[in-house]
Amino acid sequence: MSMYFTKEHEWVKIDGTTGTVGISDHAAHELGDITFVELPKTGAVVKQFGILGSIESVKAASDIFSPVSGTVVTVNDILDSTPERVNESAENAGWMAELKISDASELKNLMTREQYDDYLKTL
Amino acid sequence: MGDPLKITPICSRHRALNALMAPFGGWDMPIQYEGIIAEHGWCRSSASLFDICHMGEFLFEGDFEAGGLEDVFTFSVQTIPVGRSRYGFLLNEHGGIIDDLIVFRLSADLVIIVVNAATAPHDFTVIQERLRGGTFTDISADTAKLDIQGPLSRDVMVAAFGNKIAGIPYFRFITMNILGVEAIISRTGYTGELGYEIFLPTGKGAELWDLLLKDERVKPAGLGARDVLRLEVGYSLYGSDIDEETTPLEAGLEGFVNFDTPFVGKEALLRVREHGVKRCKVSFRVNSRRSPRHHYEIYMGDALAGHVTSGVFSPMLGCGIGIGIVDAGDYPPGTPLVICHERVKMDAEVCTLPFYSAGSLRN
Known part of the structure; x- marks a missing residue:
C-alpha cells in the first residue's frame, strides 16, 4: 500500500480508490499530548488541502487538511474518547478518516515517504 | 532585540533529561520532560519536582512602618506572624495589578518578597520608589527555588530532611540547615497539592535537585504541567488572568485586599467598589x-x-x-x-x- 504526505504533515494510505488519512508521527510528536480530535462527518465531501477536521493538544490547536479530494466513508471515532491513540500510533491506529478518493491524479501534489523525510530535515 | 535568556542553576540537568525548553519571563525554562499529561498525573498522585529558580526574591530589612513597606502591598506586612506568609498584590495608582506575590515573615524586621520572573525588575523599582527607609535588596540571582508538590511530597521531604518538615502547616515555613546551608522550606505551592517551596543559595540548587530526584517517588515536572495543575485549582497566572489593566476586584481576588490597611491603589479600588466593576x-x-x-x-x-x-x-x-x-x-x-x-x-x-x-x- 503506498503512502503519501503533505507539507502540513498529513498522510494518506492508498488502497484502490480508498484513502486512509491521519497525521504524521512527526506532527503528533510536535503537538505533544493530544487531548481532542475533531473528526469529519461521514458523507462529508472534502477538497484536496481543504479542512478535514482539527486536532488539539495541551500546547496547541491545529486544523487537519485533507491530502486528497473525496467523500468521507468512515471515521475513527475511537479517537473521540481516546485521542491519545494519535500519540501512540499516529501513522497506524491513530488514523482519522477513510475517504473515497475522487481524483487519483492529485497524488502528484503529495510527497512520498522519502521526500517527506527530506522535507522534515529542512524544517 | 531582547536580552539573552537567563539560565537557572538546574539548566544542565534539564538538558541531560532531554527536556523541551522554551523562553519564559526572560528565562530558558523546561516546559516538559516525558509529557505534560504524564507529569500532571504524577504530581496529582505522587510527588513532582519543579525548577522555579526564575522567580524573583527581594529582601527587606528594617522597620516596616517607618520604612514604608506597610503601604506597598494590599495587605499588612506588620501583622504577618514570624514563620508565616501572606499572598496579595502590588498595585498601581489605578488599582491595576503590577504583580501578585507572597511575603514571608522571617523575623521582627526581615521579610522575603517572592515575585514573578517577568515582572521582577519592574517590581523592584516600584517597591524601592515607595520605600522611605530600611534596606531593600534583590537576592534573585543568589537564590534558587525548587518546588516539590504532590500527595507524597511530605514523606519525601521527611525522608530527606527529617521530622521537622512533617509539622509545617499550610502557608507557614521553617528555616533549617540542609546541604550545609540555611534554607527556607515553605508549605506553599501552585498545584493544589500538598507541597513545599524550598529557597536556598543558588550554588546548592542542583545538589538539592539531584538529592530529591534520587527518591523514586519523585519525577521532574515542567512549566507545562504546572500551568494545567494551577488552572485546575483556579489560581490566577500573572500576565494572563491578571495584569496592570485588571484590578483585584474584577479578577475576583478581593479576598486578598485588606481595606483596613493603607496601600497604593486603595483610593482607586474604593471608587471601583462604590460604582461597581x-x-x-x-x-x-x-x-x-x-x-x-x-x-x-x-x-x-x-x-x-x-x-x-x-x-x-x-x-x-x-x-x-x-x-x-x-x-x-x-x-x-x-x-x-x-x-x-x-x-x-x-x-x-x-x-x-x-x-x-x-x-x-x-x-
Whole structure:
C-alpha cells in the first residue's frame, strides 16, 4: 500500500480508490499530548488541502487538511474518547478518516515517504 | 532585540533529561520532560519536582512602618506572624495589578518578597520608589527555588530532611540547615497539592535537585504541567488572568485586599467598589474535550461578553476548563456560554472554582 504526505504533515494510505488519512508521527510528536480530535462527518465531501477536521493538544490547536479530494466513508471515532491513540500510533491506529478518493491524479501534489523525510530535515 | 535568556542553576540537568525548553519571563525554562499529561498525573498522585529558580526574591530589612513597606502591598506586612506568609498584590495608582506575590515573615524586621520572573525588575523599582527607609535588596540571582508538590511530597521531604518538615502547616515555613546551608522550606505551592517551596543559595540548587530526584517517588515536572495543575485549582497566572489593566476586584481576588490597611491603589479600588466593576471574572467548563485558549471570545447568547484569559484541557475533569473576563453581571453556575475562535465554537457553562477540589493541599 503506498503512502503519501503533505507539507502540513498529513498522510494518506492508498488502497484502490480508498484513502486512509491521519497525521504524521512527526506532527503528533510536535503537538505533544493530544487531548481532542475533531473528526469529519461521514458523507462529508472534502477538497484536496481543504479542512478535514482539527486536532488539539495541551500546547496547541491545529486544523487537519485533507491530502486528497473525496467523500468521507468512515471515521475513527475511537479517537473521540481516546485521542491519545494519535500519540501512540499516529501513522497506524491513530488514523482519522477513510475517504473515497475522487481524483487519483492529485497524488502528484503529495510527497512520498522519502521526500517527506527530506522535507522534515529542512524544517 | 531582547536580552539573552537567563539560565537557572538546574539548566544542565534539564538538558541531560532531554527536556523541551522554551523562553519564559526572560528565562530558558523546561516546559516538559516525558509529557505534560504524564507529569500532571504524577504530581496529582505522587510527588513532582519543579525548577522555579526564575522567580524573583527581594529582601527587606528594617522597620516596616517607618520604612514604608506597610503601604506597598494590599495587605499588612506588620501583622504577618514570624514563620508565616501572606499572598496579595502590588498595585498601581489605578488599582491595576503590577504583580501578585507572597511575603514571608522571617523575623521582627526581615521579610522575603517572592515575585514573578517577568515582572521582577519592574517590581523592584516600584517597591524601592515607595520605600522611605530600611534596606531593600534583590537576592534573585543568589537564590534558587525548587518546588516539590504532590500527595507524597511530605514523606519525601521527611525522608530527606527529617521530622521537622512533617509539622509545617499550610502557608507557614521553617528555616533549617540542609546541604550545609540555611534554607527556607515553605508549605506553599501552585498545584493544589500538598507541597513545599524550598529557597536556598543558588550554588546548592542542583545538589538539592539531584538529592530529591534520587527518591523514586519523585519525577521532574515542567512549566507545562504546572500551568494545567494551577488552572485546575483556579489560581490566577500573572500576565494572563491578571495584569496592570485588571484590578483585584474584577479578577475576583478581593479576598486578598485588606481595606483596613493603607496601600497604593486603595483610593482607586474604593471608587471601583462604590460604582461597581465594569468587568468580572468568570470560570467555566466546556461541554467537550476541546480546550479554550487565551484570547478566545466568550459569547452570552449572541452578544460578545469578553474573552478567555486562561484555558486548558483538564485531565482530572476530562473536559476543557477556563477562566475569562466578561462584562460585569451575575452569572450563576450553569449559565451557558459559547467560546469562539475562528471556526471553532464550544458550548460551556459557568461553574465555581476550584475546578478540581480533591487535591492533597491541606492533608
